[in-house]
Amino acid sequence: MYLGIDIGTSSVKAVVMNDDDRPIAAASVPLVLSLPRPLWCEQVPEDWWQAVVDSLDALAAKAPAAMEAVRSIGLSGQMLGVTLLDATDTAIRPALLWNDGRAAAECTDLHARFEAFADIVGCRAMPGFSAPKLLWLGRHEPDALARARRILLTKDYVRLRLTGDAVSDRADASATLLMETVRGDWHDGILAACGIDRTRLPRLVDSTTVSGTLRSPLARRWRMPAGTPVAGGGGDNMCAGVGVGAVQPGTAYISLGTSGVYFVANNRFVPAHRGGMHTHRHAVPGLFCQHAVVLSAGSALAWIAGLLGRDIGGLIAELDARELSPDTTPVFTPYLAGERTPHDNPLLTGTFSRLTHMTGPLHLVQAVLEGVAMAMADGHAALTGAGARIDRVFLTGGGARSALWTRLIAATIGRPLHLVADQRSGPAIGAARLARAAIGGPLIAPAANQASVAVIPVDARLAEQLDRKRSLFHGHLRVTAT
Template identity: 55%
Template sequence: MSLFLGLDIGTSAVKAIIIDAEDREQASAVAPLSIDHPHPLWSEQHPDAWWAASAAVLDRLAADHPKLMSGVAALGLSGQMLGVALIDAAGRPIRPAPLWNDSRAGAECAELDVKVADFAGIAGARPMPGFSAPKILWLSRHEPEALKRTRCILLTKDYVRLCLTGEAISDRADSSATLLMDTQAGTWSPQLAEACGISTGLLPELVESGEVGGTLRPELARRFGLRSNLPIAGGAGDNMAGAIGAGVVRTGDAYISLGTSGVYFVANDRFVPARGQGMHTHRHAVPGLFGQHGCVLSAASALNWVAGILGVVSIERFLAEIEAADLPPADIPVFSPYLGGERTPHDDPLATATLSNLRGAAGPLHIGRGVIEGVAFAIADCHDALIAAGASIGTIALVGGGARSRFWGQLIATVIDRPLLLPPLALLGPALGAARLARQASGGGLSHEGDRHGMTMLEPRAGWRPGLEERRAIYRQHYAKLPV
C-alpha cells in the first residue's frame, strides 16, 4: 500500500497526516505553536519553534505508527505564508520571523508602490503589510546587521525543509506570494528584490509544487522511521495546498477557508493582477493556474477571541447552542472582525474591531452569533471584491476548522447567496493538499475522483436573508465611521 505524508506548519499548530492512494486518512498528529507580539503591530514566531513542532509530530507518528511511517513513499510540505526567516551561513535563524499578520511595514508598502512602476503588474498584488517584500525592506532599514549576516531568506515550510533536507528550496506558488517574484513568469524579480534592499542571490532555488524539492537526511530517516532518500515535494503555501485539499484544481473552482484567518480562493487560468481592495493574485500549486485571493485576517481566531472572553469551554458546543437558540434578529449585535486590521477589501492594518447594536437582552449567545455573522460579512466582502476583479466563480467548497459548523457555513452561503459544498475531507485542509503533492512528486495523481462526490450541500436560507442584509448594512457603516 502506497502512503503519503503531509506536513502543514500552520500559525497555531503543526499537523501531519498520512493518507493512502485513495485519500483515506491512516494517521495524524498535531503539535501547538504560539505567537509572540513584542511590540504593537508585531507578530512573530521563531523558526526553531516550527522545526521543534514539526519534529514532535513526526516523532509521535514514528512512536504510534511505525509500520505506516516505514511505508511512506514521499512527504509534502505546506505552511503559513509570508513569514520571513533570515538564515545565516551556518543554516541557523538570525531572529524571530515576522508573520503574515505582522503589520509593522506600512510605510515600506507606500515606498515600494512609488519605487516600482506597476508593482502589482509584476508581483500580482500591491504591497501590503504582512507580505514578505515590505517586511524585508523594513528589516533592511531597522536591522541592517541582521540582513548583512543573512545568506538565505526562507518561508515557513521551507525552513522546515532546510532542517529535513539541508537544502534551501521553495516552490513557485508559495514564493509568488512574497511579492518578490515576476508572478506570471514564475521567476524571482531582480527589480523587486533590489527595491527591498536585497539581491535574488538570497532567495532559494525554485521548483514546482508537485516536483521533488530535496530528499530526507539519513539521520532523520532513521529517527522518524522513514525510508532513506525519501523525496520531499516542493509543496505549497497553505492557501494553495488548501485548494489542492479541497479539489480546487480547475479554473473557476473556488473554496472558502475558515481557519485562523479566512481565505476566499478562486482558480483562474489567466494571470489577473490585483491592483486594489486588498486582493492578491498568486501562482497556484497546479501548473498553468493562478489563484485570486481575498483574505480576512481574523476568522476562526475572532470566534476563539470572544470564546476566551466569555469563558467558553467548548466552541463546538457554543456554536450548537447559538444555532439552537434561534435568536430574534433584532437582538443580534453587529460585529466587524478587524482584530488585527483587515486586508480585503480595506488593506488597512490599523482598522479596529467594532461591536454595535447591543441591547439589554444580549448575552453570550447573542454576542457569539454577532461574531460569526461578522466573519460571514467579511467573507462576503471578499466575494464582492473577487467579482469586481472579474473572477469567474463556479462551485465553492467550504473547508477549515470553522467548517465543522454547518450553521456557520449556511450563514456564509446566505450572505453571499451561493450554495457551498462541504467536502468529506474538509477538516484535513492544507495537510491533505501537502500529502497529495507528495503523491504527485512520487509519480501519482494530484486529485482524487471522489473530490466532488459525497459532498454535503449548504444552501442559502431565504428566511435568514432579510435580517442578515439589515445587519450587513450596519456592518458596512462600521469601517466608514472608524477614526482616521
Template identity: 50%
Template sequence: MYLGIDLGTSEIKAMLVDGGNKAIASSAVKQTISRPYPMWSEQSPENWWQATCDALEQLRAAAPAAFAAVRAIGVSGQMHGAVLLDARHRVLRPAILWNDSRSFAECIELEALVPESRQITGNLAMPGFTAPKLLWLQKHEPAVFRSISKVLLPKDYLVYRLTGELVSDMSDAAGTLWLDVARRDWSERMLEATGLGREQMPALIEGRDVAGQLKDDLARQWGLSGNVLVAGGAGDNAAAAVGVGAVAPGSAVVSLGSSGVIFVSNDHFSPNPAQAMHAFCHALPQRWCQMSVTLAATTSLSWATRLTGHSSEAAFARLAEDTVIETAPIFLPYLNGERTPHNNAQASGMFFGLSSNTDAAAIAYSVMEGVAFSLADGYAALGTAGTRIRQAVFVGGGARSRFWGSLVASSCGFALQRPVDGDLGGAFGAARLARMAATGEAAEVVCSSLPGDELIVPSATLAARLKPRYERYKRLYLATNDRALQQPRAD
C-alpha cells in the same frame, strides 16, 4: 504511504495518506505566538522544527507500519513569513509572521520605489507580505539585515531541515511581493527595491516537483528506508485546494480557519490589486489563483469565547442559532486589521448596537455574522475581477458549524459543499503533492474531489434579513475606520 506536514500558525499537523487517497492517521502539536510589541507577531523556526519532529514521532507511534512505508513527503505552511539565514544557514532572528503589521509604512515606501509593483506582483503591498518586512529590518535591525544570506518562507525552512536544499514553490513565493507572478520567476526590480538580490532567494520549483531527498540521518532516526523524496509543497491555501480537488479552472474553496479565505483556481493570471484581492500562483504548473482574505475569522470567535467566559467555542457558537437577528449588535471583525477589500492594517474591530438586553448568544451571533459579512466583502472584490462562484468547498474549523455556513452562503450568494471530513487541511494536500512528486501522476488523477457531507444553499429568507445589516456593516467601516481619523492601534 505519503506524508503531509502542515506548518500552521497555531499548530503543526502531520498526516499519513495511502495510495487510495485515504487519510490513515494524523497528529498535531500546538504552537504559540510571541507578540513582544504592538503589531508584532513572531515564532521561532527552531520551535517549528522541534514540533515537527514531535508530530512525526506521535504519528510513528500511532501507525508504525504505515509510517515505515512512507515514500515521499510534502510540506505546506503559513505564507508570507520571513525566516532569515546567515552564511552558515543559521537563523538570525525569530520569524516575522503573516499577521505581523509593523511594516505598514514600508508598504507605502515600496510602492513609491516601484510604481509598477502592482503590475509585476499582481498585488497591493501589505504588511503581511514578506518584502515590506525586509524594508523594516533594513531600517530597524541593520546588523541583522547585513547578515542575511537567504530568506526563506516558513514551510521552506522545514524543507531545508528535511533535505538541506534551499527551495520554494511558486504558490508560496507569490506571497512575498518579490515574484513576477505571471512569469513565475523572481523579479529583479522588486528584489533591488528591498536591497536584496536573486542570490539571497531560494531556487524556484513547482509544488509537485522534487525539492530533494530526505537526509540519511533523519531517515534512520525515523525508521524509513529507501530514497524518500520531499516535494516542493505549497502555501497553506493552495495546499488545501489541492487537498479538496480545487485545481480545475473555476473551482473554489471557502476556508473558515484562523483567517477566512475565498480561493478560486484559474488557468490564467487575473489580478485585482485595487481591492486588495490576492492573485497568486497555484501549486500546480500553469495554474494561478485568486484569493480574498479576512484576517480574523475563527480567531474572532475564539476571542469572543474567552471574553464571555465560555470554555467551549463550539458550545458558544451554538448559542447563536436562537438569537433574534434584528436585535443583535453589528460586529466588525477587524481585530488584527484587515486585508480584502480594505488593506488597512490599522482597522479596528467593534460592536455597534449593544444594549442592556444583549446576552452571550447575541454576541456569538454577531461575531459569526460579522465574519460572514467580511467574506461577502471579499467575494465582491473577486467579482470586480470577473469571478463568479456557483459552489465552493467549505473547509476549516468554522465549517463544523452548519449555521455559520448558512450565514456565509446567504451573505455571499453561492452554495457551500461540506466534505465528509472538512478538516483535512493543508497536510492532506501536501501529501497529494508528495505523491505526484514520487509517481509523476497527473493532478487530474490524484486531486479528486472529496466525498460530500451536505450542500448548504443560500436562503432567500435569511439573505433578505441579512441585507440591511450588511449595508449597515459597510457604513460602519467607513464611519469608524477612516485612516485620517484613526489613532494607532494599541494591541
C-alpha cells in the same frame, strides 16, 4: 502512502494518506503566537521545527507500518512570512508572520518605486507580505538583515531542516511579492529595492517536483525509507485548494481557519490592482489563483471565547442548538488585526455596536460569526467585481464544523457551499497529493471521492436579515490613529 505536513499559524498537522486519498493516520501539535507590539505578529522558527518533530514522532509511534510505506513527502505552510537565518542556519530573530502589519509605509515606497508593481507580482504591496517587511527590516533592524545568509518562508525553513536544501516552490514564492509571477523567477529590481539579492533566497522549483530528500537520521527516526523525496509543495492556501479539489478554473473554496480565505482557481493571470485582493501561482501546473482574505476569522472567535472564559467547542454547540435571530444580535466588525480584503488597511479595528441590556454572551458570539460572514461577503463581492469566475464553492477549515457559521456564510455570499469531508486537514492532504505527483503519480487519485459530504443551501430568510444588517456593518468601520 504519502505524507503531508502543514505548518500553520495555530498548529502543525501531519497526515499520512493512501493511494485512494484516504487519511490513514494524523497528528497535530499546537503553536503559539507572539504579539510583542501593536501591529506585530511573530513566531519562533525553532518552534515550527519542534512541532514537526513531535508530530512525526507521534505518527511513527502510532502508525509505524504507514510511515514505513511513505514514498514521498509534501510540505504546506503559512504564507508571506520572513525568516532570517545566519551563516549557521540559526534564526536571527523571530519570524514576521502574514498578519504582521508594521510595514505600511514600505508598501507606499514600493509603489512609488515600481509603477507597474501589481502587474509584475500579482497585487499591490500590503503590510503582511514579505517584500515590504524586508524593506522594514532593512530600515529598522539593518544589522539583522545584514547578518541574514538565508531568507526563507515557513515551510521552507522546515524543508531546510528535513533535507538540508534551501528550496521554495514557485506558488508560495509568488506570494512574497519578490517574484515575477508569470515568469516564475525572482525579480532582481524588487530584490534590490528591498536590500537583498537572490544569493540569499532559495532555489525555485515547481510544486509537483522533487526538491530534495529526507536526511538519513530523520528517516531512521520516523521509520521512513532512506532517501524519501520531498516535493516542492506550496503555501497553505494553494495546498488547501489541492486538498479540497479546487483544481479547475472556476472552482473555489472558503476556509475558516485563523484567517478567512476565499480562493478561486483561474487559468489566467489577473493581477489585483485594488480591493485588498491578491493573485498568485496555484500549486497546480498552469493555473493561477485569486485570493480574498479576512485576517481575523477563527482568531476572532478564539478572542471572544477567551474574553468570556469559555471553551470554543462548547460555545459553538450551544449556538448551533439555539440559533438567535440576527435582528437581536449586535453588529461586529472583525478587524482585530486590521483588514486585507477589501480595505487594505492595517489600522482598522474591531467594533461592537447595537448593544442593549438584552445582549448576552451568546449574542456576542453569534455577532462575531455574523461579522466574519459579512466580511467574507465583502471578499466575494471584491472577487466577482474583479471578474473572477466562481462556479462552485467548497467550505473547509475548523470553523466549518459549526452548522450556524456555514449557514451564515452561504446566506451572505448567496451561494450554496459544498462541505468537504475533512474540514481540518485540507492543506496537509493537498501537500500529500503534491508529494505523490512529484514522483509520477496523479495529483488526485481516480478513486478519490470528490463529492462534498453535504451542500449548505442559501437560507433566503437568513440572507434577508443579514442583508439588512450589512448596511450597519459597513457604517461602523473604525480607523485608529496608531
